[in-house]
Amino acid sequence: MRKLGLPVPPGFTISTKVCDIFYKNKKKLTTKIIKEIKKELKLIEKESNKKFGDLKNPLLVSVRSGARISMPGMMDTILNLGLNDKTVLALASKTLNMRFAKDSYRRFIQMYGNVVMGVEGHKFEE
Structure with missing residues (x-):
């Protein structure tokens, strides 16, 4: 939809494979997955000019x-x-x-x- 010029907020997908890993890992995310999520959140923060947990924005x-x-x-x-x-x-x-x-x-x-x-x-x- 973004390629069509429609206003779509930034985001990312966490696959069902991650869900499988979560349950196999005693309902905990691996360090690698947490790093990937944080990396994607940083990209959204940069694009939106907002910060997750920020007390002003x-x-x-x-x-x-x-x-x-x-x-x-x-x-x-x-x-x-x-x-x-x-x-x-x-x-x-x-x-x-x-x-x-x-x-x-x-x-x-x-x-x-x-x-x-x-x-x-x-x-x-x-």
Whole structure:
């Protein structure tokens, strides 16, 4: 899509082979894979002029699962990875909108809780 001139944010793909390695390695990423991920994040930071974890101009990323065939509704997504108690303040400052920043953080916590920690969605509504 980028080659067609469409506005596509920078990103990279982590293959299913990495997932296999993760599970074979007692749910830990190898040092080599971590270095590759950090290298790719640095490229995104350079292109976006933002930095992951920065307290003034934080880079927020989305993590999306995928499959070789389309499976609508079956794939997980985590948005706003990079938000925390401190970077949310930077987002509020950049957007001049605290409500937006806190709502983005809330959505991140819900998605992370559901996808990574297995917390059922209705628990966030209680």
